[in-house]
Amino acid sequence: MLRYHCERETSCLSQLNYGVQGGSHHVVLGGKNTLKLLVLSQDQRQILRDINLLDSRSKLNNINTIKTSENKIGCGLTSGSIALYGTRNNGKTYPLQRLNDHKRCVNSLDFPDPDSLISGSQDGTIKLWDLRSPAGHASVTLVSGPHADPVRACQHSPHAPARNKLTILSVHDSGTLHKYDLRMSNQPCRRWNFHTGPALSLSIHPTAEYVLTGSRDHKICVCSYNENSTMPEVTVNTFGPVMKVRWSPYESDADFNTPDLYRYDFACSYLNEVPTIAVYNLRRKFIARELVSTSSDRPFQNFLWAQNPEGRRKLWTMTKSNLFMAHDLDDSPNVSRPLEQMPSTAVSWSADNLSFVSNSKSDFEAPDGHTSPSVHPVTLPNHDTHSAVAENYLYNVPDGFDIPTVCEFNSNVAQNAGRLRDAHTWRIIGAGFGIESSYVEPEPVDPVADESQSSESELNFGNSSSTSTTHYGGSSGRSRSDLGISKSTSSGNLIDLIKQHRNSSVSLAESPAKRESFSKSIRPLPESLASESTDPPSLRKQSSMPLIVNNPDTNLPFRRASSVRPLSTVEESQLSKVLSDLPLQERSEPWQSKSLVAAALDYAISQGDLVLACALTLLFYDRYKYSKGFEPWACKERIAEYVDVLHQWRLFSVASAVLNSVPNDLDELRALKEVDLRFFCCFCDKVILNENKNKPDFGYWYCDSCSRQQPNCVYCDEPCHGLNVVRSLKCGHRGHFGCLKQWFVEEGNSECPGGCDVQLE
Numbered sequence: 001m002l003r004y005h006c007e008r009e010t011s012c013l014s015q016l017n018y019g020v021q022g023g024s025h026h027v028v029l030g031g032k033n034t035l036k037l038l039v040l041s042q043d044q045r046q047i048l049r050d051i052n053l054l055d056s057r058s059k060l061n062n063i064n065t066i067k068t069s070e071n072k073i074g075c076g077l078t079s080g081s082i083a084l085y086g087t088r089n090n091g092k093t094y095p096l097q098r099l100n101d102h103k104r105c106v107n108s109l110d111f112p113d114p115d116s117l118i119s120g121s122q123d124g125t126i127k128l129w130d131l132r133s134p135a136g137h138a139s140v141t142l143v144s145g146p147h148a149d150p151v152r153a154c155q156h157s158p159h160a161p162a163r164n165k166l167t168i169l170s171v172h173d174s175g176t177l178h179k180y181d182l183r184m185s186n187q188p189c190r191r192w193n194f195h196t197g198p199a200l201s202l203s204i205h206p207t208a209e210y211v212l213t214g215s216r217d218h219k220i221c222v223c224s225y226n227e228n229s230t231m232p233e234v235t236v237n238t239f240g241p242v243m244k245v246r247w248s249p250y251e252s253d254a255d256f257n258t259p260d261l262y263r264y265d266f267a268c269s270y271l272n273e274v275p276t277i278a279v280y281n282l283r284r285k286f287i288a289r290e291l292v293s294t295s296s297d298r299p300f301q302n303f304l305w306a307q308n309p310e311g312r313r314k315l316w317t318m319t320k321s322n323l324f325m326a327h328d329l330d331d332s333p334n335v336s337r338p339l340e341q342m343p344s345t346a347v348s349w350s351a352d353n354l355s356f357v358s359n360s361k362s363d364f365e366a367p368d369g370h371t372s373p374s375v376h377p378v379t380l381p382n383h384d385t386h387s388a389v390a391e392n393y394l395y396n397v398p399d400g401f402d403i404p405t406v407c408e409f410n411s412n413v414a415q416n417a418g419r420l421r422d423a424h425t426w427r428i429i430g431a432g433f434g435i436e437s438s439y440v441e442p443e444p445v446d447p448v449a450d451e452s453q454s455s456e457s458e459l460n461f462g463n464s465s466s467t468s469t470t471h472y473g474g475s476s477g478r479s480r481s482d483l484g485i486s487k488s489t490s491s492g493n494l495i496d497l498i499k500q501h502r503n504s505s506v507s508l509a510e511s512p513a514k515r516e517s518f519s520k521s522i523r524p525l526p527e528s529l530a531s532e533s534t535d536p537p538s539l540r541k542q543s544s545m546p547l548i549v550n551n552p553d554t555n556l557p558f559r560r561a562s563s564v565r566p567l568s569t570v571e572e573s574q575l576s577k578v579l580s581d582l583p584l585q586e587r588s589e590p591w592q593s594k595s596l597v598a599a600a601l602d603y604a605i606s607q608g609d610l611v612l613a614c615a616l617t618l619l620f621y622d623r624y625k626y627s628k629g630f631e632p633w634a635c636k637e638r639i640a641e642y643v644d645v646l647h648q649w650r651l652f653s654v655a656s657a658v659l660n661s662v663p664n665d666l667d668e669l670r671a672l673k674e675v676d677l678r679f680f681c682c683f684c685d686k687v688i689l690n691e692n693k694n695k696p697d698f699g700y701w702y703c704d705s706c707s708r709q710q711p712n713c714v715y716c717d718e719p720c721h722g723l724n725v726v727r728s729l730k731c732g733h734r735g736h737f738g739c740l741k742q743w744f745v746e747e748g749n750s751e752c753p754g755g756c757d758v759q760l761e
Contacts, residue, residue, distance in 0.1 A: 001333070002326035004047055008034040010322050011301045014066040016073065020091045025307055027316060028053075028073055029324060030063035035075065039091055044308055044326065051091045069111035072096065072131075076106030082119055084131070101127055101138045104150075112156040112166065120170055124148030128168075128182070142168065142186045149174050153202045157225070159209050169225060171199035171213050179225050194221040194232050200271075201244045208260040214242030214268055222261070222282065233261075236285045238278065240270035248305050250313060252281060265289065267315065269300045277303055277317065279329065284339070290329050291336045296321050349608070351648055352383045383649070388417040390611050390646065391654050395618040395661035404430040406619065422612055425600045432593040594624060601629045605638075614642040614658070621663045636666055650680070682732075683708050714754040715739035731758040 010031035020026055020039050027038040039049040053073075065076040071087040080102035085093040104122035111117055117129040124145070127138035144151060149172040157167040168180040175195035178188035195215035203212045209226040210233075220242055221232035248265045267279045275297050278288040294300070298321040306314040306326065313329040329335050347356040392413040394406050401409075407430030415423035597620050604613040617635050624630045639662060646655040680687055681703035688703055688710075701710045701719035713720055713735035720736060733754045735743075743753045744760060752758040 001328075002040075002045060002047065002324075004038060004050070004324040006031070006034065006036070006322040006324065008032060008322070010034060010318055010324075012063060012066045013302055013304060013316060013318050013324070014068045014073075015304060015307060015316070016068045016071075016087065017307065018068075018071045018087055020087070020089060025309075027324065028066055028068060029318070030066045030075060031322075032062050035063060035073075037087070037091055037093075038324070042309070044306065044314070049091065053085065053093045064105055065107060065109055067109035067111060070114050072111070072114065074109045074111070074117060076109050076119060078105045080104050080106060080121060080123070082106060082109070082117070082129075084117075097131065097136060099129060099136055099138075101141075107151060108153045108155070108170075110155050118154055118156055118168060120151030120154035122150045124150055124172075126151055126154050126168060126170055126180070140182060140186065142170075142180050142188075144170070144172055144178060144188065149176070152198065152200050155202060155204050157204055157209065159204075159207075167225075169202060169204065169211055171202045173198045175199050175215055175217070177202070177211070177213055177223065177225075190225070192223060192230070192232075194223065194235075195219060197241070200242065203245050203247045203266065205247055205260065206249055206264060210261055212245045212247060212266055214245040216241040216271065218242070220245060220266075220268060220280075234282055234285060236280060236282075238268065238270070240274045240276075241272065242268050243271045244269045244303060246303065246305055248313060249307060250305075250311050252313065265313070267292075267303065267305070269303055273299050275299045275319075277315065287338055287342070289337070289339065291338060292317070292327050292329070292332075293334050293336070294319050294323070294325070295334065296323065298323075351386075351645060382418075385417050385419060386611055387649055387651060389414055389419060389422070390649070390651060392417075393611070393615045395615060395658060397619070402433075403619075404434040406430075407433065410615065422609075425612070429593065429596050429600060432596045435593075594627070597624065598627070598629055605629070610638070610642050610645060614639055618658070618661045618663070621666075625663075625665065632665060639666065681706060681708070682710060713739050714752065715743055731756045 006029060008031060010029050012030045014028045014030075016026045016028050016037065017024060018026070020037075025044060026040050029036045029038065033054070035053040037049075037051040037053055038047050039051065040046065041048055062078040063075045064078050067074045067076075073085045073087065073093065075083040075085070077083065080100070082099040082102070084096040084098070086096050087093050099117075099119075102119065102121040102123055102125070106119055106121050108120040109117065110119075115131050117131055118126065119129065120126045124143065124147075126142040126144070128140040128142075130139045133139070151170050151172055154168060154170040157169060160167065166182045168182070170178045170180070172178065175193065175197055177192040177194060177199065179190040180186075181189050194213060195217050197216035199213050199215045201212075201214045205211065209224055211223055211225050213221045213223070215221075218238050218241060220236040220238060222234040222236075223229070223232045245266060245268045248267070251263045252265045253263045262281065262283045265279050265281050267277055269277050275294050277292040277300055279290040279292070281289050292315060294317075296319065298319045301318045301320050303315055303317040306316045308314055315327045315329065317325050317327065319325070325334075327335060345356070345358045347354075349355070393410050394401075397403065397406055407426045411423045411426035411430065414420075414426060597616060601613060601616045604610075604616065617630065617638055621630055621635055626632075639658065643655045643658060646652070646658065684703060684706040686703065686705040701712075702708075703710065710720065711734060712718055714733040715735045716739050718736075720734060731752055731754065733752055733756070735753070740753075743749050750760050752760075
């Protein structure tokens with residue numbers, strides 16, 4: 001990397017394209033009482049000589065800007081003078097002219113050709129000089145306006161569609177861009193107001209009639225100055241106030257199908273203490289292509305794109321620490337590439353919208369065969385739906401309610417709002433709690449009494465393909481009380497149906513005596529069938545045959561087969577024995593209420609459904625405290641975020657209800673009740689900041705954004721200062737609390753006082 005530290009304060013630089021000692025590209029540096037020429041090697045990697053261009057008799061005080069053309073060097077001074085020097089083949093210089101028409105600091109110089117010079121000054125004038133004239137006075141003087149708006153930068157346009165047309169562009173402290181046509185007059189023929197702050201720099205595109213302008217308002221504007229447009233074609237927002245902008249002289253994209261505007265990069269430097277130069281391309285204007293930094297973390301004073309024989313993308317920079325550096329953007333260590341460091345996917349969301357992007361880091365064109373011919377829509381959250389469920393959900397269990405009733409109520413609210421999945425979730429959770437709350441443990445049964453009772457009962461088993469005794473169709477011989485089911489149970493209800501099957505299976509599996517007495521009443525299989533019991537086809541045959549039951553009406557003797565185990569005496573697995581001995585509430589089953597609530601909460605959090613997640617948190621926190629998803633720190637963060645969202649939706653009453661429902665363990669969240677209510681404009685829907693509240697004529701009745709007065713009281717037609725009822729009626733009218741009270745309560749009216757015939761409900 002090429003480096004050179006200047007002994008004196010240096011603030012400007014330029015490139016001298018003139019042959020000195022074999023090379024044709026050299027650096028001219030200027031500053032306070034200094035003007036130097038750095039002679040570079042042919043490959044611009046070494047400094048061969050540094051030549052001081054000022055002798056002891058020179059009267060140059062402070063050089064503000066430098067511009068070169070062939071062997072000429074123009075220096076704009078802070079005193080308003082312009083000093084011109086010529087360069088010999090040996091690197092020595094000699095004075096040519098001194099131009100003194102400007103009254104203040106010269107900010108910009110440009111050579112339309114080797115024999116003419118354009119200068120812009122702080123005195124608000126632009127002068128065109130004929131260097132062949134010995135008089136030393138400007139040939140043409142251009143005035144920016146009657147108020148002498150200071151000229152920050154000026155440049156002639158090399159793209160002249162008409163013959164002998166000379167167009168000059170300039171930017172000024174007022175933020176305006178001026179266009180001059182020297183064939184007409186000394187006044188600007190066009191003005192553009194793109195910036196809200198001083199415009200400090202401009203640069204004309206190398207091949208097209210486009211101009212870059214940079215300003216302190218953190219914006220870079222791209223405009224076509226050959227058209228009658230009033231707005232910039234492209235606006236690039238930067239992270240700092242822009243001091244210098246420069247187009248690259250070389251193409252970064254060799255594809256001729258790409259428009260000229262997108263084939264060239266441009267760079268910008270920043271004011272203040274920002275030690276960065278950002279390189280952009282308009283194909284991706286929101287992210288810088290490269291960022292050039294300094295090792296000393298000192299900000300840049302000036303920079304330019306270096307012309308070189310290889311056509312490489314090089315930047316020459318000058319920092320405030322008087323350090324000159326050359327950066328090759330392709331292999332310099334001080335160059336970073338933000339695009340390579342950013343993730344290929346990004347997601348952003350708000351209360352109403354969701355946006356996501358998934359892109360490849362590489363620049364390539366996808367084959368036509370892989371191009372999707374369709375657009376897949378993504379459903380966005382509906383603000384009205386979220387507001388409806390947030391306002392009507394029950395966040396605690398009111399008096400006279402229980403958990404299943406609250407779940408059924410919330411299910412109806414979600415279904416009416418169109419959230420069918422949430423409605424189904426609430427309904428399933430309520431069903432799980434209904435099973436647990438209505439379950440009664442079966443009473444112990446005397447084995448002796450049960451054996452005698454079962455031996456005398458007549459059991460009729462129908463055809464079944466099951467090999468488990470608890471699933472035979474003979475349950476019709478048992479009463480509903482034996483199955484642990486209440487007489488009032490309705491088989492048409494989902495909860496009662498689940499309860500019926502659950503209790504019937506539990507009651508059959510609870511007592512070993514029942515299973516033993518039940519197995520004694522079944523006759524064993526015939527020996528002819530027993531010999532084939534090991535054959536799978538025979539098993540399939542005998543599974544379809546009815547079992548012969550020991551019936552007192554039959555005269556067949558009861559005998560036990562020694563080599564065949566009856567189908568009813570198949571041993572249960574160890575897991576079935578353990579589960580059958582546990583109470584229903586302690587069984588880890590998927591339909592257990594705790595599992596249902598945990599699964600619903602986890603899904604709501606993963607989907608970003610803050611309304612459902614907070615409703616489940618508030619309703620079941622006391623029951624499942626410290627379990628997964630119900631940690632106190634997680635619940636606090638979830639509820640606090642939900643309250644903030646409700647405030648953004650202007651649902652202040654709902655936010656208060658949520659805070660009132662906070663469990664006692666999270667009582668510090670109740671401090672969120674003290675909130676500042678925000679007033680929004682009824683026309684532009686922007687928040688009324690009321691920044692001038694100390695003035696007597698300002699208040700929450702006036703919007704600073706759209707400069708419109710809010711509607712007056714519908715009753716007294718006075719501004720609604722202080723307490724008022726906002727949008728109290730369906731028609732949107734509002735008024736003072738006292739006025740509306742007098743109209744509706746004291747006078748007993750039921751229609752709107754504005755005469756719109758809207759009845760008060």
